[in-house]
Amino acid sequence: xxxxxxVSSKPFIHQHAAxxxxxxxxxxxxxxxxxxxxxxxxxxxxxxxxxxxxxxxxVGLPITTFRSRPRTLFPKVAKRLGGKFFTKKYRxxxxxxxxxRSALQESHIVGLTTNxxxxxxxxxxxxxxxxxxxxxxxxxxxxxxxxxxxxLDHPVDCPAxxxxxxxxxxxxxxxxxxxxxxxxxxxxxxxxxxCIEGMKDSCNMMLRIPFPFVGIRGMRYxxxxxxxxxxxxxxxxxxxxxxxxxxxxxxxxxxGAGFRFMYAAFLQEAAEIxxxxxxxxxxxxxxxxGDIWREFAVVSARIVKNRGQSEDNFAxxxxxxLICAGREEQLFKNLDKVARKLKA
Amino acid sequence: xxxxxxxxxxxxxxxxKRACYALNDEGKYVVVTSTGWNDEAVVNSLAVEELAAQxxxxxxxxxxxxxxxxxxxxxxxxxxxxxxxxTAGIAVFxxxxxxxxxxFAKLGDSVLARYxxxxxxxxxxxxxxxKNTVEKGRKL
Numbered sequence: 270x271x272x273x274x275x276v277s278s279k280p281f282i283h284q285h286a287a288x289x290x291x292x293x294x295x296x297x298x299x300x301x302x303x304x305x306x307x308x309x310x311x312x313x314x315x316x317x318x319x320x321x322x323x324x325x326x327x328v329g330l331p332i333t334t335f336r337s338r339p340r341t342l343f344p345k346v347a348k349r350l351g352g353k354f355f356t357k358k359y360r361x362x363x364x365x366x367x368x369x370r371s372a373l374q375e376s377h378i379v380g381l382t383t384n385x386x387x388x389x390x391x392x393x394x395x396x397x398x399x400x401x402x403x404x405x406x407x408x409x410x411x412x413x414x415x416x417x418x419x420x421l422d423h424p425v426d427c428p429a430x431x432x433x434x435x436x437x438x439x440x441x442x443x444x445x446x447x448x449x450x451x452x453x454x455x456x457x458x459x460x461x462x463x464c465i466e467g468m469k470d471s472c473n474m475m476l477r478i479p480f481p482f483v484g485i486r487g488m489r490y491x492x493x494x495x496x497x498x499x500x501x502x503x504x505x506x507x508x509x510x511x512x513x514x515x516x517x518x519x520x521x522x523x524x525g526a527g528f529r530f531m532y533a534a535f536l537q538e539a540a541e542i543x544x545x546x547x548x549x550x551x552x553x554x555x556x557x558x559g560d561i562w563r564e565f566a567v568v569s570a571r572i573v574k575n576r577g578q579s580e581d582n583f584a585x586x587x588x589x590x591l592i593c594a595g596r597e598e599q600l601f602k603n604l605d606k607v608a609r610k611l612k613a
Numbered sequence: 614x615x616x617x618x619x620x621x622x623x624x625x626x627x628x629x630k631r632a633c634y635a636l637n638d639e640g641k642y643v644v645v646t647s648t649g650w651n652d653e654a655v656v657n658s659l660a661v662e663e664l665a666a667q668x669x670x671x672x673x674x675x676x677x678x679x680x681x682x683x684x685x686x687x688x689x690x691x692x693x694x695x696x697x698x699x700t701a702g703i704a705v706f707x708x709x710x711x712x713x714x715x716x717f718a719k720l721g722d723s724v725l726a727r728y729x730x731x732x733x734x735x736x737x738x739x740x741x742x743x744k745n746t747v748e749k750g751r752k753l
Contacts, residue, residue, distance in 0.1 A: 285644060287632040308634070308642065386691060387733075392629055394661070398691045422630050422646055434733065439699035440692075509663075512656035519653045524644075525614055530634035534642035556636065560614060570652035573659055 273407055273417065273424050281378065281407055285422040287524025287531055290342045291316055292419025293380045293403040298350065300378050301454040305350070307419075312535030313349050313463045314342035315470040317528055320483040321491040321514075327441075330513045333491065335527030337474070339401030339442060340382065343449070345470070349463035351455040358445040362437050365446035366429070370409060372450055378417075379406045382447040384438030390416070390425040400442040406432075462613040464539045472605040475597065485601070488594035496587035507583060508573045515569045518562060526566075529559035536604075547607045551600060558596050565589040616643065620650035664691070675742040681717035682742045683708075686732050701731035 273281045281300060284307070286292025291311040298305045311317070318337045325332045336342075347354050355372075359365030372379050385395065385402040405417040413428040436446045475484040482490060491514070498507035518527040525531075533555035540548035568589060571581045614635045630646035637643050668688050674680040687697050698705040703724070711717050711728075722736070729739045 285630075285632045285646065287634060287644070307644075394657075395629075396691075398696065420632075422632070440696040509659065512659045515653070515656045516660060519650065520657055524632060524634040525619075530614055530642070534634050537642050556614070563614065566656075567652050570655040574655050 273415070279376075281417065283417045283422075283424050284419070286419035288316070288336070288528070289403040289418070289420050290339065290401075291531075293405055294343050294346050296405055296417065296419065297354075297378065297380055297449075297451050298346075298352070298454060301352075301451050302456070303350070303454055303458060305458075305460075306534075306538065308531050308534035309460075309464075309538050310346050311342070311528070311531050312471075312539065313460075313467040314346040315467050315474060316342045317471050317532045318474055318483070319485070319488050319527075321487045322482055323494070330510060333514045333517045335518055335523060335529075340447070343380075343403075345467070346463075349466050350458040350460075352458075353452040353454075354449050355452050356447070356449040358447050359437075360445070362433060362446070365436060365448070366433055369406065369448060372448070373406065373409055377450040380404070380449045381406060381432075381436060382444040383432070383435035384440075384444060385435075387431050387435035387438060388418075388427060389431045390418070390421075390427055398438075398440060400438060400440055400444050402435075459613065460542055461611070464542065465608050465611050465613055468539070468604055468608040472601045472608065475601045476605070485594050485598045488590060488597070492587045492590035492594060495590065496584050499583050504576060508576060511569050511583070511586065512573050515566045515573075519566055526559035526562035529555055529562055533559060543611055545607070545611065547603075551604055551607065554596070554600050558593055558600065561589055561593050561596070565593070616645050619645045619647050620653075621648050622651045622654075672742055675714075676744075678714055681712050681714045682740055683717055683728060684712040685742050686728075686734060686739060690732055692732075697728075697731060701727045703727060 273283055279300070284292070284296065284299075286295070286307045288307070288311065291307045291314065294314065295305050295307045295310040298310070314337075316336050318334065320334045321331065323331045357368070359368065369379060369381070381404055382400070383402050383404055385391065385399045386397055388396070388402070388404070403419075405419070407415045407417055407424065409415075410426060413426055414432055415424060416427050417424045436444055438444065478484050481487065495511060495514075498510060502510070519525070523531070533552045536548050536552035536555055540546070540552060565586060568581050568586050572583065572586060575581075614633070616635045616637050619633050619635050630648055632644050633647045634642055635645045668685070671680060671685045671688050675682050675685045687694070692700070694705050694708045698708040701708070711720065725736055725739060729736050732739065
């Protein structure tokens, strides 16, 4: 933890986060004096999700996601914790950059949505065309900006030109220079009510969306298609698809096991707030489910490594995912009951 | 996941560390940094190698004169015709047409400049393809 100085010469403590959007949101709240952890933000903003979209291709592979859509977490948290935020998109590059500079001069720290490929401070491996990465700009420096990227464990410098490219990149989910900062944040946010709202929302998203590709249904759908995939697509293509699922689960800044551990951390914090043993038990159950997801990743990695030649096969990987689906279904049903009983 | 189970296998993130959530000895969740995980590296290298192979194939094709350098530079930036077209402000069908070397060779400087701007390259770089396989560490 290193203290950084913002424009208002207030110290800013950079905290290493697992996920960019929840990390940025919690940093914006902390800067305004509301102490809220990343996991808490993740839970309140209903970040946990599952979706597998076989018909939406991205680099030729179906999209699998373990979290809610980018740019839904932040507004939910802002609403539930009661903060007034400035949010704006820009069409004109120059105006967008000028607005950023003037917001910094008004001594705000500013959240930006960017394309991760053009952020040159990242190692090569992190960089791919993805338009939903969130960062915080602390202040302007010579030829660039001082940036607190929650995914990295230290603040970095970024040249102005690269930042401009990243903010105005084109493609799916264009950031369009999206910029946001806190105007006022309520001094004493109602965490209890916000937690209950977040939990209920997550339960709805996981259990009640009548669509076969999202929530628990999506998990079952994907598990079954993994079992069938080597016969249907051939081993090579099946390996590619399986590897992509594991990448989405572990690689894309999830804090491990596709955000399941982060959600368990949220449930643990919530259990303390409500002094509820039931929530504490649910947190333990979530951890156990996360461990199965990790096992799924290990088994899948072995399948990919041996091209399906070992005793670990696709049926085993799919079976593990079915176990996860079953246990998560039970967990969210229980959570729904518990959340309804809790008093705000 | 317990704190001591957080993988510290390899310095796979080029010195950077990743945050993981894990339980400490008292059963409380804490954020732990991880330097990399072998199993993750396996699945990831599959995707990375695939991209690299595709890029190398395009580079050969461009050198042999089957494809224009534009196609190579687009793949080098991990773009597709639709992203490139939007960034440069050129219709997708024209972008695809410009992958043919004989048509690319006739392009005027104004069109080339738009591509160069979109791909963050100089005009000279845009018109040529590296002679040797490019390793990691592309600069902006």
